[in-house]
Amino acid sequence: MKLSRANLLTCALLASSSLVSAFTTPSLVARPTGVVCRSMTATAEATPAAEEASSSEDADIQIPTNLPSACGMDYVPLATMLATGDLVAADQFTRDALIEISGAKAKGRNFVYFTDVKNIPSIDLATMERLWNKFSKGKFGYSVQKKKWNQSKGDFEVFCRKIGWTTTDGEVERKKRWFGASEFIYDVKKAPEGHLPLTSALRGTSLIKSLLKHPVWDNEDWKKEP
């Protein structure tokens, strides 16, 4: 499938507009208020990035179309966002997708509890992971984070430092903010390995731990294109 730049932008906007309601339902893990709010403006801000992406490559971008899902999820928007370099939207899409495909949404919840992770189909995780991997040239994705996690010997603090989820204010080290202006780096070149996609620890570190323990990462099968 080929898309022009203008279409891509509309697509991204559509994808993110469904998220705006977040403002009045403030309790989100997978979807921090601030980032969501920002995503309206961030989309606009992301334009230079998209421009850069498009100027450095062709105006037309290859979007994979074979994006299998075990639960009828449409990953074209994600592919599109990643292809156009709209990492903010792609990141948000990924977290929202998890709420959907883990069955949390069906249960009337708007966040993923760690016990939901086992319900996430491997097929879907693999699909998203291939996209992240492809468009970040192997820099982003859960599998990359899993590698970092293992290097951190399971220490969440060390892990966060490694993938750039912490920052320092003077001498004080803290986690990057999920509210207000985002402090995360939506830039493939500048961000450290494994920086994206974000998984918040606002409801505990057990969610990301479970995600990284998902059986899909037990072998390399997820890498195979369908």
Added chain:
Amino acid sequence: MVHFRTAAIALLAMGATTAWQPSSTSTGTSFAGLSKASFRSKSALPMVVTDPTTTSGPMAGAFTANNADKRRVIPEDPRGRPTMKVVYVVLESQYQSSMTAAVKRINAGSDNMAVECVGYLLEELRNNDAFEQFKKDVNEADIFIGSLIFVQELAEKVVEVVQPRRDQLDAVLIFPSMPEVMRLNKVGSFTMKNLGQSKSVISDFMKKKKQEDGSSFEEGMLKLLRTLPKVLKFLPSDKAADARTFMMSFQYWLGGSPENLESLLTMVGQDYVAPIKASMEGKEKVVAAEPVLLPDKAIWHPVAPSIVFENNQKYFEWYNNEFCPDAGIDTKTAPTIGIILQKSHINTKDDTHYVSLISELESRGSRVVAIYSGGLDFSGPVEEYFYDASGKPIVDTVINLTGFALVGGPASQDHKKAAAVLKRLNRPYMCAVPLVFQSFEEWQSSELGLHPIQVALQVSLPEIDGAIEPIIFAGREGATGRSVPLADRVNLLADRALKWANLRIKPAAEKKIAVTIFSFPPDKGNVGTAAYLDVFDSIKAVLAELKKQGYDIGDAPDTKEQIMEAVLNDPEARISSPELNVAYRMSTDEYYELTPYAKDLEENWGPAPGNLNSDGQNLVVYGKQFGNVFIGVQPSFGYEGDPMRLLFAKSASPHHGFAAYYTYLEKIFKADAVLHFGTHGSLEFMPGKQVGMSGTCYPDRLISSLPSAYLYAANNPSEATIAKRRSYSATVSYLTPPAENAGLYKGLKELKELISSYQGLRENEGRGPAIVNSILSTAYTCNLDKDVELPNLETYDSAKDTPENRDKLVGAVYSQIMQIESRLLPCGLHTVGVPPTAEEAIATLVNIAQLDRPEDKIESLPRAIAASIGRDINDIYRGNNNGVLDDVELNAKIVDASRAAVRALVMQSTDSNGRVKEVKSVFDDLSGFFGKLTGAKKPYTQAIINAGFPQIDESRLENLMGYLEFCLKQIVANNELGGIMELLNGDFLMPAPGGDPIRNPDVLPTGRNMHALDPSSIPTKAAVDVSEDVVRKLLERLKQDNGGNYPESIAFTLWGTDNIKTYGESLAQVLALVGVRPVADSLGRVNKVELIPLEELGRPRIDVVVSCSGVFRDLFINQMNLMDRGIKMAAEADEPLEMNFVRKHALDQAKELGVSLRDAACRVFSNSAGSYSANVGLAIENGGWESENQLQEQFLTRKGFAFNADKPGMMEQQAELFKTALKTVDCTFQNLDSSEISITDVSHYYDSDPTKVVQGLRDDKKKPMALMADTTTANAQVRTLAETVRLDARTKLLNPKFYEGMLSTGYEGVREIQKRLRNTMGWSATAGEVDNFVFEDANAVFIEDREMQQRLLDTNPNAFRDMVTTFLEANGRGYWETSEENIERLQELYAEVEDRIEGV
């Protein structure tokens, strides 16, 4: 020395820079980067969330730098609607996001009104800029809302601003708050103006409610809420409508969700705000939705299908059958953690911090029952939900995440009820703390850690319930006010809770217990040191108990000596080997692998292994394992002999060996719990925040996930509190050895005999004077001439003197002797689990009987006895102190009668072993019954009659004797072994106050989890009364010695324990000197001071320099605030300088230092945050100091951090201010609060004594007078420091009763004697107030006496070597002049001991 000084000054400068930097950014910068204009323009954007990064930089020390503008909501488009302006002030931030959402909903959806809204967090009002803005906002507001305004000074600020505007405001809604704020309430005709003043249905009801249960003000409000509909019926209809509106508002507020708050604002707006009312003329009112309310109490779970469960059967039906199987939790074996939540967070859906902990626990395979309560009494839901249908507890550990006391929250608590509920449940009870007043970054960068108000409300109060482990688990997100979990803290909390649960679940035979003993000062002779504790004998007792309860103690020996030898190697090695028994050698690779923070220690100690606890290759863990029990020796601080580190220990860290020890316990030995053995070690004093540890604080890193039980002396609640807060230890109190009367010996004994014969023969013109002459010469031999004015021995002949003068002379000597004789001293060392003998119990009870306890309507025994002969005991004391022979005699006779009476009481219950097993009441036995019939007296009455007071009134003694009997039961009912086992078995250990058992017998029985007191309760009224008396005596004495002039300034030292024991007496003394009076608020909390007018004071205001111990600072920072405000008040009072020395000095300082008068009037000093003591004690114990200058420099540098009420979040280095304040000091002053911790028992007293420091600073170089108040007895005294040192030396170091008592415990005993000797020398170094004869006599007792010398050497050669060194040092430093012969003997002895220790 020059090098040292230069380096010190350089470092000092560095220290100053770092200390100043944060302050300059933190004050007044809260609005930096966000000007009004920029804010307004930003707020017009669709996104109101402003960029938080612009305002939050490092805010070290500033507690609350957020600003309300972040919470301001302005309608984007009013669409011509009238706009209602709302200002709200809340204690906690969870309302913020709900309010914001509610306002936005109205602005987006309402046709009739728009809302402009701004919110303040109560604590922000301390900031001047914020306060000004608040004023401005209130002046423009239509509606004011306040909730939980329970901080007195801030409540006053709110009233100050809102009161004058009350008439203009359309409505004022105040939800539970201090009464004066409640009185602001106004909804139409509904007011609470008369609350607590006159009759009104509502206020009466609330008043009554409060008195009835005392447990909670808010409970009362809730009850009122439920009852009000009935009350409303009786009110006129318009009034009823207004009252109903208020009650509805309250319900909406409690509901807390955006929907509820929207209804609240709509309702109030359309009914009370004129423009809205007008615009709605003819329109139909919007009917506000009924408040959506969750049940008052319920079980909550983040992923449950229904919001809450109202009974636990329903909960577990879902949880066990659906959730747990899905989550992979095995319901049969999983531990269960009970969690207590605050309803408002669930209402406002501000719950991610709760979800976080629940998910961490569940992902570790444990079950969770999370409950909440609508009010602040959580005991109901605990009782209802934590038990199964059969009444068995379901939970294994309880974590209270509200941070509040279990019953009563921040308002008024019922600790007794809380402890009873928790004991019935019998599970470890942790109380974790969410940051309320600070954002996460503010806490993280603050050296103090948790905000003092929170410490008072959410750490001190829960401790009184028996809570342990005040771990910070959540922060406030700066921009939105939402609570966010701190991932590493929540993980730690989950780990620790499960480890406590594990102690209950794991079979005893498999549990591994690490017993940690201390070595302080670090020297082999000091291994197993602990205050008043026979450590190895106590370990023996603990091992036996462990064995009895099924723990595996392997082949542990069953004698004290063998246990000791196993740890210290074999008996010969005790002398010949420098090594302790090595339990484990940890390779550096293994160390770095297992110790996540090891790299951080390299800055101070280089790469591991370093040279402490190291064999050059590996890190060495000393100790010995028996079965599943490991007895390990805690390494030392490591910088004891290092002057630079002594000066700046704060920047230090534990050394690698120290870290390796705790790594070993947790990860290699894999202890299930560690038992810290005795008062006290170094863990809890490691660098880090004061309270509210972060993951970079060393106590936190070291103890990591290990549950810790800490055996702690019952008389030291302040340091025990540090151990509880900083090293997450549950304490088990132990009894200090019973205090006995010092008694008399040698010449002093002779003197007493001479005096008794004089009493019989004083009329005899021949023998009387002869005896007086003997008394005089013996008094000289005993060096009593230093204490009593004696006539010249050469020229005086009593035969030529008048009988009155002879009496006067004998009376003065007698009075002095009695002081020595009746002084209390703890005899020997305590062994855990061994109650005192009958004899020891008598000594303690006699002292308990000596005090009047008016609050319990108990009269002291001496008072009752004196009354029987028509005398007032105070009168007798006065005569006694003035050396009136008759009164001295009478006093002695009363003392004897008291002892006899108590003895008679105790003997009733004493068995043939001289121990009290069971207390037999003298009131209900048969003999008592028949006694009444036959008119026979009770044994104690008879004893008093026999002692010469036949008129004693038996009925007058009844109350007291009943009380003494109760005390006796408490004394013998120790639960020390029981308490240790309760902790190791995962039970709840009952809380108990710590302190002096004589003043406060509630300290007994021991074996309970010790706590300090509610800091806002001191000083009490009684303490203020006593201290006024002490201050009067002090000033009298000073005036008398100073040519009738008042001193201008007095230097004070304040101790944590001292103020706990006396309920703030010394604190009150400071206030009294300055001439300010503490004022209690309507809840009985002291958080205000007022100036006593000069006319009433009748003397000048005396300036003070207050030096607070680090522990005092940790426990009582709000009281430092109180003092500072009082002092500043005095300085700012426009009074003549000759009547106000505070002002006089502050004006001079302000001029000299170029600061404001207010800033110059800083008089409350302490260490920098997170650091303790002047380290002068460490230097002296170690001998590693060059000159007194060094010690003085250390004192000035380490103690020169000023507290300033205007910047309450920090301790600011103010060396110059400290010096200029000290240089006007005429007198240094300390309090001695209990006999068992006297001035030569511990190094603390001289460590903080500024006598020579002041001398050096004074322009005239005159040494200030050094005084000590002694309030250990009913007959309180103010003595000079020199007198006190003499008294202490005579009753301890030189007293056979003391040193033989110590020696009977062997090894530890020698060390105890040496400790007194060294501390005595400490006084020479810091104050120069030790008489030569003290060293001379000590030398005669311990060194000249060959037999004694040998005993000391054999029992503990290392300690004896230290003793010899101390004598030589005292001589070398010029504190002791003695004969060549003595010095030679010491030198030879030194060589001999050295050889023996080295095994030559």
